[in-house]
Amino acid sequence: MVTTNIHAFLTPPLTPFKSYSSMWTQQEMRKQVEDALKSLLAKNKQEIEAAHSCLDIVYNDKITELIFSVAKTLSLSSEIKYQAVEIYQSFISSYLDSCVASCSKEDLSTDKVLKQKARKIKEEATPKALACVLIASKLTSNKSLFTTTMVSSLSWLKLHPRDICKHEIQILKHLEFRCCKISPVLEYIGAAVSIAGLWHGSSEPFTNKVKGLNMKCLSAECVQETAVELSDFVYLNREQVYEKLCCSLTGQTPRRTSQFQAMFARVLADRMLLAGSLVVAAAGILGGTAAVAPVIASLCVLIPVAPKDLFIFATCILESVHCPLPALCDLVQDESS
Structure with missing residues (x-):
């Protein structure tokens, strides 16, 4: 009877790498960058073509200032704060699109309904922005930021943890849980x-x-x-x-x-x-x-x-x-x- 030795944890063979000068040529590096760049440029083109006409509402300097301020207070990374801004902007764009889809032509011609929706967004902007910071922290860090920690650190906002959680769930559902991981x-x-x-x-x-x-x-x-x-x-x-x-x-x-x-x-x-x-x-x-x-x-x-x-x-x-x-x-x- 022939016995076969089974090695469960074999050491993989060593792959001889080329020297730095022969392997990492500019042409090869450029090829790697070009390949990675293709999807990024395609995404950029798609965003330009789908640019929302109400970007002045979406790109809100005061909301960005709030998110950046919270990130600084809580010592969060640049990745988290930019991701939070990105999630907030994606939510607002999607929300405005859904509002436009539900409006009649008469309502759209007067902009009355959209102005009412914009006013509502402004009233709920702070808790929604904080909810986006929470989501971003969970996407980009293995040490998730808890609502209670945020509220206790930002007591001047006078918000209850459940209010932020409510908006967090609303944003995730509206975006169908599609939140990109990298800003x-x-x-x-x-x-x-x-x-x-x-x-x-x-x-x-x-x-x-x-x-x-x-x-x-x-x-x-x-x-x-x-x-x-x-x-x-x-x-x-x-x-x-x-x-x-x-x-x-x-x-x-x-x-x-x-x-x-x-x-x-x-x-x-x-x-x-x-x-x-x-x-x-x-x-x-x-x-x-x-x-x-x-x-x-x-x-x-x-x-x-x-x-x-x-x-x-x-x-x-x-x-x-x-x-x-x-x-x-x-x-x-x-x-x-």
């Missing part, structure tokens, strides 16, 4: 930082000009950290920053008509434009003129954003934080004109 904003920023670090250039006139520059290398960690800090500012002052962007793009102040809001909503929904501009602005702070042009050129190789759009938005962001971008070389200014 798209931080994910886009991370992707943009990765792209900016893979300088390849292309055959386009703009990138060909940039190849002649002396490029200043920046730490990816520093760029990431600075971009996230700038993102905090943009989220807390979204109306101010985007109005400045609108003035730069159109030469006039934003008009509060429904038609204009519907058009500009596509700009508001473009996360890749925001993330790319934040990374360009971060490069401007850390490396000045020598870093901005190469970063813009790197980003435009892989993402469908025009160099001038990144340059304009980054300039608006930096002007808003009173840190204007230094006079750039003529090639970027020419491309932006």
Whole structure:
């Protein structure tokens, strides 16, 4: 009788890795980034096409300030606070869509019903925002934030734990428990930082000009950290920053008509434009003129954003934080004109 030795816990064979110089070439790294970027760009395109015309209600600076303040008080991570904002915005967008679907054409023409719904949202905004923080903490941490802990730490809100729990259940049911685990904003920023670090250039006139520059290398960690800090500012002052962007793009102040809001909503929904501009602005702070042009050129190789759009938005962001971008070389200014 032949006996077979069964080894339940065999040590897997060692795989010989290539050396750093031969394995991690720029071409291979770029291929990995491009593959990961495809789904992100598809998602971004979908969000732009489905941009809600009432994004001025969805993107509420005061609610963002509340969520960020709560996150700071409770020492929560950036991932949790951005995820909470994301869940809140998803809920409000979905809620507004359901309101529009249930309204008659006559009601929609007067906006009366939508204004009533918006008033109700405003009245319940605080407990709903806190419920989103709770949900985000459960999605992104193994140490879930309990309602009692939140209420005791934020006694000035004068809310009972069961009130927050009620809104938490309502939000989860309305979203059909579909809450993304990673904040798209931080994910886009991370992707943009990765792209900016893979300088390849292309055959386009703009990138060909940039190849002649002396490029200043920046730490990816520093760029990431600075971009996230700038993102905090943009989220807390979204109306101010985007109005400045609108003035730069159109030469006039934003008009509060429904038609204009519907058009500009596509700009508001473009996360890749925001993330790319934040990374360009971060490069401007850390490396000045020598870093901005190469970063813009790197980003435009892989993402469908025009160099001038990144340059304009980054300039608006930096002007808003009173840190204007230094006079750039003529090639970027020419491309932006």
